[in-house]
Amino acid sequence: MKFFLDTADLSEIEQGLAWGMVDGITTNPTLIARQGKPYLPTVRAIAQLVPGPVSGEVLATDSEGMLDEAHRLADLAPNMVIKIPLTIAGLSVVGKLTEEGIKTNVTLCFSSAQALLAAKAGASYISPFVGRLDDIGEEGMGLIANIVQIYDNYDFSTEVLVASIRHPMHVVESALLGAHVATLPLKVLKKLYRHPLTDIGLENFLADWRKTGKSFSD
DSSP: OOOEEOOOOHHHHHHHHHHHHOOEEOOHHHHEEETTTHHHHHHHHHHHSSSSSSEOOOOOOSSHHHHHHHHHHHOOOOTEEEEEEESSHHHHHHHHHHTOOEEEEEEOSSSSSHHHHHHHTSSEEEEBBBHHHHHTOOHHHHHHHHHHHHHHTOOOOOOOEBSSSHHHHHHHHHHHTTTTTTEEEEEHHHHHHHHHHHHHHHHHHHHHHHHHHHTTTO
């Protein structure tokens, strides 16, 4: 499974890259606005920093506007992936961008039917938002299972990118179901490393060694 960080914070991206666990980045206007930075220059800076795919989102909602913004984003760097909303206009743009060889990430997916349409349109990635479904009492992981099965049934090349991840079990369950990518905030990536028995075990190992009075080179 690939890990994408969902952020617009360059320091977080640098930290994740240093750990060797970040394969790409997803970002959006909301995340960039929280940083108080201009949109396109920030997306460009992220794309220049990250060797893997970087998803930048269009702001327009009409076909012509989305297509224009998609081209402007694609021109920023060769690793750009264009985030397009899952609407009739959006999927028509996905089809055109796919024909041009521009990768797309269809966002705001909340149903299997929507995911099927995105794959038929030629999306490179589909982003089901599991956390937001859980928030309203639906089962986000059930949606991931259904999408993976549908894509396997018809050998679609669209990768399932699990979004709106709230906690480590979302990541683990997504991996068990065969999702291709998890996009997660840095705080959730940090939690994947942690287990209380690991901390206790390390503390005990070090305490036992200190009792010997020896150094590493002895």
